[in-house]
Amino acid sequence: MASLARISSRLSRRIPLARAIQTSADTTQLAQDASHSEPFTVKLHEDSFRAYRTEIPGLEVQVTKDGLLSMYKEMNSMRRMEMASDALYKQKLIRGFCHLAIGQEAVSVGLERGITPEDRVITAYRCHPFAVLRGGTIKGVIAELLGRQAGMSHGKGGSMHIFTPSFFGGNGIVGAQVPVGAGIAFAQKYMEKPVATYAMYGDGASNQGQVFEAFNMAKLWDLPVVFVCENNKYGMGTSAERSSSNPEYFTRGDKIPGIQANGMDIIAVKKAVEHTREWVLSGKGPIILEFVTYRYGGHSSTQDPIRGLQRYIEEWGLATEEELKKLDKEAKAEVDQAVEEAKASPIPFEHDLWTDIYYNGYRAPIHCVGVSVKRFTTI
Amino acid sequence: MAARASALSRLALASSKARSAPSFATRRAALIRGYASQPEHSMTVREALNTAMEEEMLRDEKVFILGEEVARYNGAYKVTKGLLDKFGEKRVVDTPITEMGFAGLAVGAALSGLRPICEFMTFNFAMQAIDQIVNSGAKTYYMSGGNVPCPVVFRGPNGAAAGVAAQHSQDYAAWYGSIPGLKVVSPWSAEDCKGLLKAAIRDPNPVVFLENEMLYGVSFPMSAEAMSDNFLLPIGKCKIEREGSDVTIVAHSKMVTHSLEAAEELAKEGIKAEVINLRSIRPLDIDTIKKSVKKTNRLVIVEGGFPAFGVGSEICAQIVESEAFDYLDAPVERVTGADVPTPYATNLEALSFPDTPLIVKVAKRALYRTN
Numbered sequence: 001m002a003s004l005a006r007i008s009s010r011l012s013r014r015i016p017l018a019r020a021i022q023t024s025a026d027t028t029q030l031a032q033d034a035s036h037s038e039p040f041t042v043k044l045h046e047d048s049f050r051a052y053r054t055e056i057p058g059l060e061v062q063v064t065k066d067g068l069l070s071m072y073k074e075m076n077s078m079r080r081m082e083m084a085s086d087a088l089y090k091q092k093l094i095r096g097f098c099h100l101a102i103g104q105e106a107v108s109v110g111l112e113r114g115i116t117p118e119d120r121v122i123t124a125y126r127c128h129p130f131a132v133l134r135g136g137t138i139k140g141v142i143a144e145l146l147g148r149q150a151g152m153s154h155g156k157g158g159s160m161h162i163f164t165p166s167f168f169g170g171n172g173i174v175g176a177q178v179p180v181g182a183g184i185a186f187a188q189k190y191m192e193k194p195v196a197t198y199a200m201y202g203d204g205a206s207n208q209g210q211v212f213e214a215f216n217m218a219k220l221w222d223l224p225v226v227f228v229c230e231n232n233k234y235g236m237g238t239s240a241e242r243s244s245s246n247p248e249y250f251t252r253g254d255k256i257p258g259i260q261a262n263g264m265d266i267i268a269v270k271k272a273v274e275h276t277r278e279w280v281l282s283g284k285g286p287i288i289l290e291f292v293t294y295r296y297g298g299h300s301s302t303q304d305p306i307r308g309l310q311r312y313i314e315e316w317g318l319a320t321e322e323e324l325k326k327l328d329k330e331a332k333a334e335v336d337q338a339v340e341e342a343k344a345s346p347i348p349f350e351h352d353l354w355t356d357i358y359y360n361g362y363r364a365p366i367h368c369v370g371v372s373v374k375r376f377t378t379i
Numbered sequence: 380m381a382a383r384a385s386a387l388s389r390l391a392l393a394s395s396k397a398r399s400a401p402s403f404a405t406r407r408a409a410l411i412r413g414y415a416s417q418p419e420h421s422m423t424v425r426e427a428l429n430t431a432m433e434e435e436m437l438r439d440e441k442v443f444i445l446g447e448e449v450a451r452y453n454g455a456y457k458v459t460k461g462l463l464d465k466f467g468e469k470r471v472v473d474t475p476i477t478e479m480g481f482a483g484l485a486v487g488a489a490l491s492g493l494r495p496i497c498e499f500m501t502f503n504f505a506m507q508a509i510d511q512i513v514n515s516g517a518k519t520y521y522m523s524g525g526n527v528p529c530p531v532v533f534r535g536p537n538g539a540a541a542g543v544a545a546q547h548s549q550d551y552a553a554w555y556g557s558i559p560g561l562k563v564v565s566p567w568s569a570e571d572c573k574g575l576l577k578a579a580i581r582d583p584n585p586v587v588f589l590e591n592e593m594l595y596g597v598s599f600p601m602s603a604e605a606m607s608d609n610f611l612l613p614i615g616k617c618k619i620e621r622e623g624s625d626v627t628i629v630a631h632s633k634m635v636t637h638s639l640e641a642a643e644e645l646a647k648e649g650i651k652a653e654v655i656n657l658r659s660i661r662p663l664d665i666d667t668i669k670k671s672v673k674k675t676n677r678l679v680i681v682e683g684g685f686p687a688f689g690v691g692s693e694i695c696a697q698i699v700e701s702e703a704f705d706y707l708d709a710p711v712e713r714v715t716g717a718d719v720p721t722p723y724a725t726n727l728e729a730l731s732f733p734d735t736p737l738i739v740k741v742a743k744r745a746l747y748r749t750n
Contacts, residue, residue: 120491154524161522168490168527173514179480180515183487183495190443190469190493210511213480220475356525357559359583 022047023292025106025264025308031060034316039064042312048268052250054257054287057275061267065318071113071266072313072324075105075306076331078129081138084339085128085145085159093343094145098159099126104293106266106305107230108133111198113266114273120188122168122181123200125160126230134167138335143342150345154352175201175208178227182214185225185286196277200228204235206249215253215286222285226276227253229290230263250290263291264305267312420601424594427569427601428458428534431576432496434608436466439494442580445472445481446498446535455500456536456595482508482533486515486585489531494580499535502551502589509554516585517560532579534588537565538632538683539732541593545720548728550684552631555587556660556693562614563660565589567635569599571658574612582614589660591632615662619671623651626742627671629694630681631657634733638681641738652742660690668694669703676708677745683732686715709745714738 027045034040039062049056082100089098101108108129111121121130128141136152144151145159152162162170168184171177181199188195205211206229218225229249233240240247250258257279261272272289279287294303302308313319422430436442443466444459450473453460463471474481478499485497499505505512512533519527538550555563562584566572572590579586604610620635621642630638635656642652653671657664672678678698680691691713698704698711717731743749 122487152524153522153526156524157522163519163523163527168487169519169523171515173510176483176510176515179483179511180487180490182480183484183489184491185487186484187488187491187493190488210479210483213475213477214483216475216477217480217484221472356521356523358562359520359528359530 019047021050021260021292022262023264023294024262024302025305026302026311027262028061028265028267028312030316034065034318036065036318042267042316044265044268044271045262048262048265049272050250050260052248052253052258052260052288053255054259054279056259057271061271063267067113068309068313069319069327071109072306072309073327073331074109074133075266075309076328077138077334078105078108078132079306080331080335081128081132081141081338084142084335088142088145088339094159095147096158097125098145101126101129103304104230104232104263105129106269106308107263107291107293110266110269111228111273114270115196115198115277117166118193118195119277120166120168120181120184120195120197121200122171122177122184122197124174124177124202124205125170125172126202127160127162127170130167131162131164131170135164136162136167138338139341142339143345146342146345147347148342148345149348150342154356155348156352156356175205175211177201178205178208178211179214179217181227182218182223182225185218185223185280186221189221189224194281195224196280197223197225198228198273199225200230202235203229203231203233203240203247203249204238204243206252207235207243215256215288218286219253219256222283224280224283225286226273226280227256227286227288229288230293231290232293248290250288253286253288256286256288258288258290260290260292263293264303264308266305266309419603420606421598422569422573422601423596423598424566424569424572424590425456425458425460425596427573427599428576428590428595429460429462431573431580432459432462433465435577435580436462436470438608439580440470441492442494442496443470443472443488444496444498445474445485447474447476447500449473449498454498456592458590458595459498478504478507479511482511483515485531485533486511486519486529489516489529489585490519490527494530494532496532496534496580499533501540501547501592502535502537503547503549505533505535505551512555512561512585512587513558517558520584521560528583529585530583532576532582532586532588534576534579535590536592536595537589538591539716539721539728542723542725542728543721544723548721550589550632550682550716551587552589552660552682553684553689553693555589556663556690558661560585561661562586563589564614564658565631565660566658567594567632567656569597569601570605571612571618571656573601573605574610575614575658578611578614581611586614589632593633594636612658615659615664617658617664617667618656619653619667620656621652621654623653623675625651625653625675626677626679626745627653627655627668627675628679628681628738628742629655629657629668631660631690632683634681634683637733637735637738640735641742644735644739645742648743648748650742650746650748657690663693663697665694665697665701669698669701672698672703673706676706677742678707678711679714679738679742679745680711681714681733681738683716686713686718689713689715691715709747712741712745714741
């Protein structure tokens with residue numbers, strides 16, 4: 001929390017009267033009685049958002065009991081999937097890298113709830129929840145991590161490279177997905193589709209030169225892209241203040257407006273996503289959306305997005321602890337089953353080494369007998 | 380910016396060279412065989428590239444071009460001349476000087492259904508963007524298990540230019556040629572440029588299209604077939620520009636010019652050289668080269684790139700690893716650019732790249748004729 005204090009003191013010098021962003025997961029209040037059947041209004045904490053060159057989104061949000069409960073279930077599924085991945089990694093069943101998003105479930109689930117299936121998302125290597133929520137399956141993700149045929153990339157991509165028709169990965173080079181995301185948005189505008197593209201990156205990637213290149217072109221051409229900075233306060237092992245001369249990432253787009261949002265409260269996340277989606281689709285050009293989050297969960301339950309939502313549901317009388325436990329158990333069972341099915345999937349065929357290199361199939365350019373490859377196949 | 384200003388002024392230089400070249404080109408045209416009928420048309424390489432893009436943009440609305448100075452300035456080398464007037468700002472997009480950014484943007488547009496032609500003012504500047512070309516462009520189809528194709532063309536002048544020193548004179552054929560997932564084309568003639576660029580734009584894979592600044596203003600004959608708007612050349616096939624039985628000379632891009640001139644010189648001494656224009660670096664048409672080597676028993680490979688780990692090295696390796704090795708009557712020899720950063724001074728620059736006399740000399744060495 002010392003780091004936050006530093007940010008806030010710097011803020012107070014730069015932006016008069018600005019306060020630090022609220023990062024508790026459970027500060028939203030009822031604005032009217034909670035209904036079990038009808039939408040009802042809740043009010044976000046007044047420090048849930050900060051804005052740069054624009055207004056903050058409204059604090060009153062309409063929610064439904066079913067919506068909150070299904071978000072709770074989905075966040076639990078994502079948490080359970082990442083925990084299962086962690087266990088498989090520790091058992092050495094997952095190779096190489098395995099970046100988990102434990103503690104950042106409000107961002108993935110909240111983003112998905114704020115956009116449509118036609119919208120586009122691209123992110124870096126912390127991609128498992130998005131791959132599932134954008135049309136994939138938990139089994140498909142786990143099988144990919146295990147390097148099996150049933151993996152969403154048939155075992156060829158691994159943890160960092162998973163795609164769906166509306167989700168463009170799963171990219172391993174820090175920052176490179178940001179201009180690619182601008183290009184996806186360029187294509188939507190070119191084809192005159194009312195589609196928003198969410199190009200996601202971390203606080204670490206935000207210092208890559210190509211991120212600023214993408215900002216510049218997006219603003220120059222008013223591309224319908226939301227640049228989403230997931231600020232978990234650490235780029236690999238280096239804290240934001242040690243890497244960024246300006247760690248207020250939502251202000252780093254120069255002429256591009258920005259919103260900073262509490263990334264731990266899923267209701268605030270969903271609201272911020274809806275707000276930015278509307279912004280880019282109204283033709284105003286790009287916007288930056290910074291989510292302040294904690295990786296691997298926070299220091300206490302108020303910094304855990306799932307426990308935060310649980311508190312809302314219980315305090316607003318929408319479900320009992322037992323009912324929520326039941327949902328949690330269902331999520332666990334769903335993940336357990338997916339893990340078993342993924343483990344049962346066979347490893348890739350050896351001849352698949354040579355497929356998917358070129359769209360039209362592959363004719364090995366190096367097909368001399370002397371080239372020492374273990375298995376040589378021409379398809 | 381000084382470098383870029385010089386790149387622009389270099390255009391004038393290349394053009395003036397081209398203007399002095401017609402007799403040169405006509406002479407070469409006479410050397411070229413294989414046209415079905417006597418060609419009635421001729422075209423510069425620049426016009427061929429421009430026509431290829433125009434035809435493909437007319438055919439497919441998803442094709443668009445982006446790059447520095449491609450629209451209002453009509454291209455630093457005028458390759459995109461007139462396209463802005465014909466297709467408008469939506470499809471001919473001037474970018475900021477931001478190679479990594481717009482290369483990534485082109486990849487993103489390709490991943491989501493468009494067919495971008497991404498022009499680099501020169502491939503020297505594409506080094507800023509090579510991560511996007513290699514890691515985002517070439518690998519996504521494989522990494523996604525065949526779910527996400529990337530139909531993008533990266534094109535622009537490649538290789539040594541005149542008088543622009545080390546940072547603006549380099550051949551990237553070997554760099555991109557080593558990357559699985561990329562197709563790499565290095566055309567020579569106007570016919571090559573038209574047929575291969577159209578094929579590259581229609582190809583569902585990422586294609587690196589390596590042009591040569593010195594050839595932009597050179598005219599070549601065009602057959603009626605090549606003038607057609609359905610003229611496509613297959614990527615991955617080379618072309619025998621001149622048939623012969625004594626020695627095989629393999630070259631790409633501008634070195635085809637020198638190789639054909641060398642073949643003409645050799646013919647005066649009764650040596651029949653077979654000249655193969657590679658056209659594609661990857662996939663490499665090694666079968667045609669092998670067939671030629673089995674006929675001539677001698678192989679010389681000519682390129683403007685650095686010698687180490689180069690296109691010539693790869694062809695040599697593939698030949699000696701194959702059954703064609705048994706047919707060789709002399710060591711394979713590479714004729715390449717010198718292993719130095721390209722120097723500025725005229726005399727030093729001239730020493731850095733293969734020329735016709737050098738190719739003649741090496742071809743004769745392969746025939747054990749040293750006079």
